[in-house]
Amino acid sequence: MSKKKLYAAALAAALCLTAAVPVAAMTQKEFIDLCRTGSASEVALALSDAKLSAVSHVGGVTPLMAAASARGEAASVEKLQELIKAGAKVNAADSLGRTPLMYAAQSTDNPEIVHALLAAGAALQLLLSQALETTHSVIVITCFL
Secondary structure, three states: OHHHHHHHHHHHHHHHHHHHOOOOOHHHHHHHHHHOOOOOOHHHHHHOOOOOOOOOOOOEEEEHHHHHHHHHHOOOOHHHHHHOOOOOOOOOOOOOOOOOOHHHHHOOOOOHHHHHHHOOOOOHHHHHHHHOOHHHHHHHHHHHO
């Protein structure tokens, strides 16, 4: 075998091995960021990694909270449904008592996100109980309903 063919075969083998082994596993923080900015199919694919969780939080923020605060094309009901199907809790609260519904009220530009959370059992009364602190959220939710 010529040196050229041997080099080409070695390069092809190296590329196959590299493609088969992920360069670095995604951390839970990276997954939460993906839930905010990625698509539903990207989130579903990431959830196939047993090390990532739809329930675990980083700094108090869960994947569902991140997904609920998405804007633009990243604001996807399908993404929320993937996370809920994987066990995300719609009424989980961060250290300040904010739920995914509150994150949606403060950040998303897609009213369907609010509707999807309410349909999944998000407690509107939790949001209303903090009305004195977050009047903006109540106004936004009222407009979405």
